[in-house]
Amino acid sequence: MSKKVFVKTYGCQMNVYDSDRMTDVLKPHGYEVSQSADDADLVILNTCHIREKAAEKVYSEIGRLKLNKQEKAAEGKDTYIAVAGCVAQAEGGEMMKRAPAIDMVLGPQTYHRLPELLKEAEEQRGGGKNHARVLDTDFPAETKFDYLPEEKTFDNAAQFLTVQEGCDKFCAFCVVPYTRGAEYSRPLKAILEEAQRMADAGVVEITLLGQNVNAYHGEKSGGGTASLAELIRELDKIDGIERIRYTTSHPNDMEDDLFNVHGEVAACMPYLHLPVQSGSDNTLKAMNRKHTREEYFAIIERLRASRPDIALSGDFIVGFPGETDEDFEQTLDLVRRVKYAQAYSFKYSPRPGTPASATEDQVPEYVKSQRLQRLQALLNEHQLEFNESKLGTEMDVLLERPGKLEGQLIGRSPYLQSVHVDLTKGGENKLDAGPDNTYNAYMGKLVRVKIVDAGPNSLKGEFVSLLN
Ligand code: 5AD
Ligand code: SF4
Helix, strand or coil, rough: CEEEEEEEECCCHHHHHHHHHHHCCCCCCHHCCCCCCCCCCCCEEECCCCCCCCHHHHHHHHHHHHHHHHHHHHCCCCCEEEEEEEHHHHHHHHHHCCCCCCCCCECCHHHHHHHHHHHHHHHHHHCCCCCCEEECCCCCCCCHHHHCCCCCCCCCEEEEEEEECCCCCCCCCCCHHHHHHCCCCCCHHHHHHHHHHHHHHHCEEEEECCCCCCHEEECCCCCCECCCHHHHHHHCCCCCCCEEEECCCCHHCCHHHHHHHHHHHEEEEEECCCCCCCCCCHHHHHHHHHHHHHHHHHHHHHHHHHHCCCCCEEEEEEEECCCHHHHHHHHHHHHHHHHHCCCEECCCCCCCHCCCCCEEEEECHHHHHHHHHHHHHHHHHHHHHHHHHCCCCCEHHHHHHHCCCCCEEEEECCCCCCCEEEECCHHCCCCCCCCCCHHHHCCCCEEEEEEEEEECEEEEEEEEEEEE
16 A cells, blocks of 8 residues: 655755655655645655754644644554754754654755665554654765666656755855765766756756755766866757756856856856855955955856846845944945845854854844845845836746636746746737646746736736747
């Protein structure tokens, strides 16, 4: 009889990718994916540790799952709870002590061992025990990528593909080097094979993932290593892959050829997430970012010279220890100069074990809140301006999911904007709605769209023509 697994994913896109891989690993062992925890035999919480309250959120979720586990046990059915991801890596042992309902803890580097861990948990509970105690937060010598089944689920025309993992940068605020470990790049061939399988399954857009993706240096079969620029040029040769993105990049790893790629490879989308975190040289230094604001401006200038319409996105932290009003003004000034199309901003949150968490000059909470509010108001203003600048233009949209309105599908613009496309338009190119009158058959298609409305978070467009 087949069993069911439900994975709840917190945090970044890499966790989304990892969650899919965990279900891939379990599939040959008879596990189907469930959309809800209620009917699942195994619930995995794939956790994130990057900012505040991550562990608390996990504990409250476990509280709910525990009740479910008890109810199922009363009906004579064994269910299992696993905690995976970065909170598991950082606090796994402690979590098991505090929440005995957890059967398994596994870190981001060991999810290929999930079937064995599950077996061990089942054996432990074989004697009628309510809970198992299985913990695996190793950084194993073997890489999980070599142990993943080739059979993967690609249920969307836009897919993530992890090419690099871990980080050696050690920014003073960040847990990633501790939870994900040292930088590792997958070999070029393995990535191209995975991309080819995606293309064969109808995937149109690939987003290359890595904590430090532009530091990618994957081994080549003939010797030497390939850079991210080289990888993108290779991916561009695969039939059917029309769009390539990559995230997240560090300014210091923007190598020369990557700028060229943005100008030369049409499939490389005109959008780049290039976090700067702060606009103040003092804060950048204290954060151990290893570049200045002027160096960042020079990178942006080169990008725009190579691809004039490139949309930029970034991450910002306000209230890093020691950040003064003047430092914060420098961040606002940088934002005004760069004008991001989109951005994420956060209050600094001390992460256990990171250098910045131990410093004494922490910024008071109310100051962080005020700064965040001012920064976000400015970023939102720019985001709306960017969206409005596309009014009346035509652009290509990859249709990915149904919209709320009849005749509408939702997709992404080249600039990663969400576009609600009215497919009932199109004049003589007008599409056939299909027997169910939903246009759902066009999901996975690239369409030309005329933008007719722009809001802070999305655009509205009318269908013009079909592109693929
Ligand atoms: N506090 C606040 N924000 C953080 N980030 C990483 N660590 C912290 C922290 N301790 C933010 C950074 C990073 C993004 C993924 O999360 O801006 O780029
Ligand atoms: Fe964290 Fe990114 Fe800095 Fe690495 S480069 S330590 S992942 S913020």
